[in-house]
Amino acid sequence: MSHDEAELWAALEAAQATGSHEAEQAQLEDVVRHADAGGFSRLAFVARRALASAYCVGRQWDRAFPLFARCLSEHDSRVREFSPAEAASLRSWYCWTIQSMAEFPAIGLPRIYAALDDVEQRYRAAGQNLREVYETRRSVAHIAADWEQEDHYFRQWLAAGGPDPGGLWDFALQVDRLTDRGADAAAYELAAPVLAGARTFGVPPVPVQIDMLLPLARLGRHAEARQAFRRARRDIFRDVYRFEYSGKLIEFCALTGNLDAGLDLVSAMMWGFPTLNRPTGRMGFAASVAVLMQQMVEAGRGAEPIDWSKQDPDEYVTAAQLLEQMRGIALDLAARFDARNGTTAQGDLVRARLAAQPVGRIRVGAAQFRVRRPIPPGLPAEELLSRAEWHFYREQRAVARDHLRALGQPPAHLAARRAHLLAMMDDGPDAGADLHDAAEQYQAADDLIGMMLCLCDVAVWMSDDGRQDAAVGVVTQMREALHKQPDQRAIALAEVAFAFVVVRSDPGAADEALARGAHHAAESGDPHVVAKVARLQVHRALALEKPPEQVIALATTLRDAAFAAGWPANVVRAFDYLETAHARAGTTAAHHQAIDAQIAQLPPGTPQLVRVGFGYAQARGFLANGRAADAVPALEQLIAEERPGGVPAEHWNWLAQAYFAAGRLDDAVDAADVDADWLDELQDRGSLATPSMADENRKLLVECYRRLGEPDGVSEQLEILGRKARERDDADLQAYVHALVGHVR
Template structure:
């Protein structure tokens, strides 16, 4: 690295703008070394300060301490080399370091109080006012649970100038003190203008929204609580905040009936939890997760899989186990703080949080989406494995893997099935060999049907990887062998595999194989196999432009079987085929009447899947007729049914349109944001049936944000649209963006 000071200052400025924290740390470490080697004390101070901040963002708070100590020692040894601004920055950094020291129970209070006395002496010697020192003393007293001192120094801070009216964090401090004392009414009276957007700061008031969540719920202000949750969630995802803030979102979800939204936040944050070395943050976040897990257990969902820090590397973890881990972590850290501070306040506070009951039901999401299937602890291994196979057949890969993790090492007679499922689930270049190994295990167990189907899977894999000459004899042999056994469902699967292998070799033979597979599937009465085969036959019929009545008949069979088989993704494909076929035939209105009549004839014996599936078909028609608001309930129910296998991006867009038409702007934002990035990606790769939907979804968000007076949100969406417009050289979209930005700016100026 160059040792020319101007170049190093420029490199420091560039490094501080880097988004990747690991790269930023490495660059700053090099800059510290270069500044020391070049003998540039002011640069070394600035680089160490920036590196300390980067370490903190990277959850390595303790690494800031030696950097500060080096800067302080060098200042005391040769302070004349630093200017007044550098000295002031050092003093402020000292206050920040002391506040951080209080967050580590291993650092004793005598050492912290000595540092407080030292920094106060330095402020006095420099002739600076003590407002910042009092704020630091108040923070330390708060961390040490010394409430008398906390009040005393809060009053001194106030007398010394108190909160800066332009500083969001000073305002957030006042709100958090009131909420921590349980004074919801006073906190709301103070925070209300900020919550409504009538009072603004230079940065988003995310901490204010988060601290007010439970008070708003307790006060019955559910609409305001939901809006604050939405703004807080968006804000916290845009920037770096302490783990405690995500913990408060999780705790709010736990106590307001939003367990799945809480689980989503847990899954987003657990990746960094093991490397979070700031004990207060770890304690508070662990307590929040434990609160959620307790509510999961009390809701009868204690056996549900929960994402753990190591993801797939860790053993299966359910909500009961996660509760034990997080509760233990929180109480252990609380005990360490209590020992340091000679109090029981920390443990008392954690225990009170863990024992808290639900506050009030507050709906925070556009649709309630459980992310996993429960797995009862006493479920026999064979049933766990059967469920895993069923989930994978229907495309629910996460649920399949959760069940395999719960299964662990099964009894010997299930080992071959587990190996077969793992081969299909893991895929990749080793799938073929893994399938052959599983087939060998089946052969050892003399399970001939499963062995043959496993080799059919291997043949399809070979065909997909350019080994048709190897695949054809394998799949043919296995199909012929299965035909000698009274297993029509297995024969249908084998014929289906044969048809897939023959694709591209003999089109007529593919159709004949699928026809035979359909006969065997019908004989089996297995709706999954019927839907599987019918789906491919519909595709083939469309490809050869078969008569529309043939396409409709096949799609109807596919639809009904998919609904009976609890296979939403295949049902959606069937509904889409039917809608397109009737549109082409000019019988769209008749088709919609038929759907309405069939729906009207449902009774108490109609399965939920069939009822919800036809509700989805009705919703499609309503949207086409410009009656999107009437489609909301049906779309919500269908999206909930799709949750485990993945909700198509367009379904969220349709739901957002329905919410907007119904005037439910917050819901519209939630739904439109759910898959906005995926819609853009699909458009970029020409995989979106209606390419305009991606931009329309962003425009819908702009409209909603403007109506909600969330101008930052509107500008964020417009910036994305602007990038997309320039990438595609889309002049009309560029003009739309310019017009909207101008209008938003005017609306902001008129506030």
Template structure:
């Protein structure tokens, strides 16, 4: 038979666990043993604890029996019990009365009788009625008696608090819930403000009051506060069955704010909890919110979309029907019990709710990027003028404006004649080529060349043949393609103007590069640029092309030359401006960033790169969303490297929003990888954690960036006070870094971070020791010694003293090989010697222990830590005195 000590051991183990089935199971086992021992007082104590575990562990139905048994025992012989026992019973009375409203099987008169009994007992014990009035208000609210609820709320508000009132976080939370139900949103927000600002916490706060504030915040236009409340509260309650109703409120919030995608993520994650609903009422609230979200998804065209449910999938429409039916059926049972239609009214109101906000960004980067402005309307209104306008825009790189002018030409019917027909076919070929449709481009340019020939416009014909040849090279038809480009280039150099000649050289260089003749391309461009003084905009195009070809070689000298050429090309293109200048700036910035990592004047070079990105954003048209997004992303990463995290965050927010709007999920994920680091560096761990989680969900499993994101995620979780999740993140980061043969010190840092957290958690010292050992294997020098010492400390009491001493001896060996005058080494020697002294003392090796303490005292004094030096000296003297 188990002993009393065994029962207390089970209770102690339960105390270490979070509320839930595991905790309750240990207490149930403790109760069985206490009853078998016949120890009534011990059984009473266990039952009180079990009632609490059921209340907070999503099993309130079970609390009725344990509480009733405790109450009956108390009433049978009050003298047996302490004042604390009596107080705990009165406190738990509130839970039981409240729980009765959550089960339609409990008759309403029984709930009212229990509330009256609670009032009687509170008065008899000399307590006030503050908490009693609160529960009268809850009951009136539940049945829909608005007049009674208002009266009880008034009494609640005007009655002084006492020792049986809910805590200073929970009591306002209940009041906020009533005020929101009564439509008194401004009062709700005002009442809650001090509680939210003071960061009051208990078992159910701040998540409870923040959830209750979601609708008041939304309905009063406090959108940023609503988003922050959702993010913070949901993070605390996710995956917790005891918060099923609150999870439903967060799903409803998403449905009302244009965040249906996030709402669906939450629904898929939390839907399994519905099967473990602690009461019919929380199941009803969750199902109604799910029904609303699924209706919104169906209305936006996603009714047939799959929803993950356990190991299977169900459509949005099918799950919606089930959730609506569940909510309505439970509401009907409550209405029958209550004699009112209040619960059905609430369910129907939820199911039919319309969004309160078109789209509320939950994080800064989640805002919807504004659509780029349409290209300016063409100025010309005659066919020839429109063709001239389109070609000018094309030459400046403004493709959207060029397309708009060509489309306007088509809309007015064009004009007869081969000259205009050739120019329009040329434009169609250009449009096809920039979209990668080279087969179509070849067809269009063959037509254009014939039309130019018939019109007698040989320069246009030759330029067109050059484009045709380059397209054929893209299609792998090099023999015909190169011949056309070479002939076209020869003609235009001899007969064309400077701009056409430069364009022809650029086409030939591209054709050479495309067909594997990069050296010929480079030689051609260098020859052309030797005579380009002073350079014109067309020469700037050639400089940028040559810079790209040289940069692709990867040779240090070529990259340095590429940077110089990109800078010259950038300056030459300033007269033209627009997209071509923006592209040049982007290339120059990228090359400067590459060189900055090895340059002696790294900061100056990086600043020059920032200036190039700034000019790129100024030059790029608003319609070029892709280039602008890339500029923001690259500048953000560079700012992050320079330690300017706040500025980096602004750029990376823009990048994420823009890439998301463009549908570029992979690039949006990479921008999030940088943004989470920027958020963390600016003291925003919640945003950092959520952004990291978004990035991890989007990045491929084998992507190199995942390990860095995992590290950032772990650091953010550590700051948020989520130690278990932080340990998992650091451990996964260490594994990922190891798989990718990352620098050993990076892997060690991840192991060290995991070990530091585990060292502070109950019963996790052996795991902490394992991480410190892994870090020691990868660190060098004093860091290796430090990790060995921490490993030994974690094994103290877990392994034998001899093994602990052996690990400390290994740390000492590492330190002996390091410079003794290094302050970091000296401090670590002091700490290692001190720990060795303690172990030796326990091994009854007093003389050696005294020597180690003496060494520690000298070393601590050497680094100015006089307090610890004195302590080590005291231990030394004690041992030496006892030896004498």
């Protein structure tokens, strides 16, 4: 980086526009370093303040303290060089820094009170109103649990001017004080106009909405609580908010019967928790997560795995384990604050939260889409590994991974199977080597069938890697060897592998292999293998434009085998194939009528997957025939069934359309937003069967936000659509965006 001052000023401006906290910090650190080296004191001062803010946004609050101290020292040594406005801004920063210092129990109260006296003297010397000083003293008293001082300085703050009429955070302070004191009715009376949208502040009222969640629930205002939750949940991801606010969303879910919605928030927010170094934030968020985990345990879900973004792939944490971790963090930090403050207030508050009982049931989501499922404690290693294999081969990788985490290092006789499964789960460049290693482990254990099937997987990997001749040689040898074994299932899988490898070079041989595989699969009695072969056969039949009757027969075999195998993804594929075949045959209407009749005739005790599959087929008919609202229940059940293996982005879009048709706008936003980015990526790749679906999904979000009165949501979606229109030079999409932007304005 250049040491020229003008270029450094430009670098400062560029750093603040990066959009990445890590990149901004690194660039600002460079600016500060070079400004100091060049003797550009004013530039260094400005850059330090910007860097302090960047550290706080990046959860490294304590790194801002020395930067402020340096700036204060430089101001005091060169007072005349600073304008009155710059000096006032520094005093405001001083107040903010003191509030932050109080959030670290390692910083003693005498030091904090001395800083308060110093900043008050500076305000008085400048003849400036003490309103901000009183608010700072009130905040420190609140953290120090000195309630008399807190009330005293709150009144001083009011006398000195009180809340800025247009300031959200001043208003939020008043609401927070009431909710802290359990004055739910008074808090509601104050907050009601904001919750209803009658009073606005130019920014989303997220802190007010979140602080009012539990009071609204306790007051029985469930509809308002649900609306406040959903709006706050959407807006909290559009800006940077303290972790405590995310924690309160989680805590609300815990105490209103929304455990799975709370788990989704934990998954989204826990990624930043390990690096959060602001103790009040860590204490508050940990307590909230502990409340949720406590409810999980009490609901019998203590053994359920808990996952979150950026978690180590090999880390296995159950709800019961996370409860102990988070409870320990919250209570330890509370004890540190109490030791500093000379009270038990923080510890008492945390313990009261941990002991809180549910306040009622409020449905905040469209449906309970549960992903993680508990693993019964005490399962033997053989059972854990078998379950992991079962889920993996039904395309439920996350659940398979959970079982492997619970398994850990297995007994020696299971090592080869574990190594094989891990290699199959690896999509990276080492997968081939790992498969070879697993085959060697099978051989060492004298498991010849396991070794040969593993080498069939090696051949498929080699073919995908472009090593076709070698792949054909390996799979041919293994297929011939397995045909000499009495294991019909293994023979069928070998034929499947052979078909995979040779289909590009000799499609006829692949079809013959699949026909042999279907025979051996049927002989094996294993519905999973039957479904595996049938899926490939029906796919080939469609590609070769075989008669619809043949496709329908194969797809029906696939459907029934997938039902028996408990394989949701293949159930959906089977009904998709049936829909396509009937469309080609011109019998779609009759097919939909037959589906309706089959659903009506399902006997009591019909397996849930069968009901879900036929419901999905019926929902497709509803969507095609202008009855989208009628598709809601079936699509909800489908997605709940699919979640462990991953929900296709198209299904979220269909559910969003159905919700929209039913007038359930908040639900439509939730569903459309889940995979909006993924739909865009699939559109860019050319992988969407209906390419316009990605744009239509965004347009649906625009319309929902418009009707819900959420302009930030409208603007966000229009900005994305506008960018897409420019990148594709799409005149129609550009016209849509321009028309809507003008309408919104």
